[in-house]
Amino acid sequence: MRRLQQKLAGLFGGRKGGGGGGDLGGGRASGIGAGLIVTVALAVWLLSGFYIVQQGERGVVLRFGKQAEVTEVGLRWHLPLPLEKVEKVNVEKVSTIEIGYRSNLRSGGKTKVPKEALMLTEDENIIEIEFAVQYKIKDATEFLFQVRDQETTITQATESAVREVVGRSSLDYVFENRKNVELGVKEQLQKILDSYRVGVLIQAVEMQRAQPPEEVKAAFDDAVRAREDRERLKNEAEAYANDVIPRARGAAARMLQEAEGYKASTVARAEGDARRFSAIAGEYVKAPGVTRERLYIETMEQVYSNTTKIFVDQKAGNNLLYLPLDKLVRGAMEAGPVTATPPLLSDAAEAVPPLKSGATGGSRSRTDQRKRTNTP
CATH class of the missing domain: 1.10.287 (Helix Hairpins)
Known part of the structure; x- marks a missing residue:
């Protein structure tokens, strides 16, 4: 001393x-x-007990190796070593776990891990699949003390979740429903990690690649192209049907309406003819001869209205007057609506004398009337 x-x-x-x-x-x-x-x-x-907790971090204070408290952002103090120490955890950092491959930061490429990538589907097909999982820490205490190797635990849990979801799905379902597969893996993985109390929150699950093994890739590509052709032809057929069926239905409706109209007009015309016949029959009972004569005249008017006529004046001698009335009427109709009687027709009408019942006698027979009119 x-x-x-x-x-x-x-x-x-x-x-x-x-x-x-x-x-x-x-x-x-x-x-x-x-x-x-x-x-x-x-x-x-x-x-030496002063320390700073940065933004996005949490400080876990350990007293004789046991958790004492969790501190927030700012300048903090704890009992110096060996009594207490602080473990800082970044709870806002997003980390990535890769399944089926490993990224090479230097070369920018990636290396396949077949042990993780090859999986079996529900329909007993082998698929080569790659996943990327992003997570961040939600509970610093659980993340530090519940598991020994956090990254390995999360990797194994992710592989287990992917194999379970893929094993419950068919090969076509995995290829055609990527979003549903990703959602299923995310839910299953979060459930596993929560049961382990790892203290992490899954942010995103993304399927990087899904394809058959290289040995059967060519045959599988042919099957995929055939399936795509089938879908394309199916869509074209549906488009054609959507175009043709409405037009066919429209044509059928139009024909039905036309048939209904024709039916109505035919029935109305038949009913009119029946009423006319009934009226004529009543008149015929009263005056048979007059009725027959009137019917004959009306019929001849209908016939002669559509034929070429030549009138001969017996009193004038052999002079023959030809009146092309059908052509004149047709030309007038083509020229436009007739507002007045054409001069030619008026002159011709004046040149033909009217028929008088007294000129030939009131009792002239039907044969005499036919002789007066010549039909070509």
Whole structure:
């Protein structure tokens, strides 16, 4: 102890004296120096307990190796070592787990991991699939103390979730419903990690690639092309049907309407003819001869209205007057609506004398009337 005091006294400027007074002064100086050293050491030890929690981090304080508290962002203090220590965890950092491949940051490419990528589907087909899972820490305490190797645990849980979802799905379902497969893997993986109390939250699950193994890829591509051709032809047929069926229905409706119209007009015409016949029959009962004569005249009017006529005036001698009435009427109709009687027609009408019942006698027979009019 004396030698230690002497060294401390020499360190802080103490001197060796020859008398008792010198020894007393040296002892006092040594005591002051030792106290100062202890004070400085204690201050440094206490100051070592200050730490800063950065934005996005959480500080987990361990007291004798056991969790004491979780601190937020800012300047914090804990009991210095060996009493307490702090573990800082970034809870906002998004990390990525890769299944079926590993990215090469230097070359920018990736390396396949067939052990993870090859999986069996529900319909007993082998598929080569790759997934990327993004997660972040939601509970710093669970992440630090519930599992020993967090990344390995998450990787194995992800592979297990992918195999379970793919094993419940057919090969076509995996290829055609990527979003549903990704959602199923995300839900299953979160359930597994929560049961392990890993303390992470799955942010996103993305299927990077899904294809058959290289040995059967050519045959599978042919099957895919055939399926695509089938869908294309099916869509074309549906489009053709959507175009033809409405037009056919429209044509059928139009024909039905025309048939209904024809039916209505035919029935109306038949009913009119029946009423006319009934009226004529009543008149015939009253005056048979007059009725027959009138019917004959009306019939001849209808016949002669559509034929070429030649009138011969017996009183004028052999002069023959030809009136092309059908051509004149047809030309007038083609020229436009007739507003007045054409001069030619009026002159011809004046040239033909009207028929009088007294000229030939009231009792002239039907044969005599036919002789007066010649029909070509």
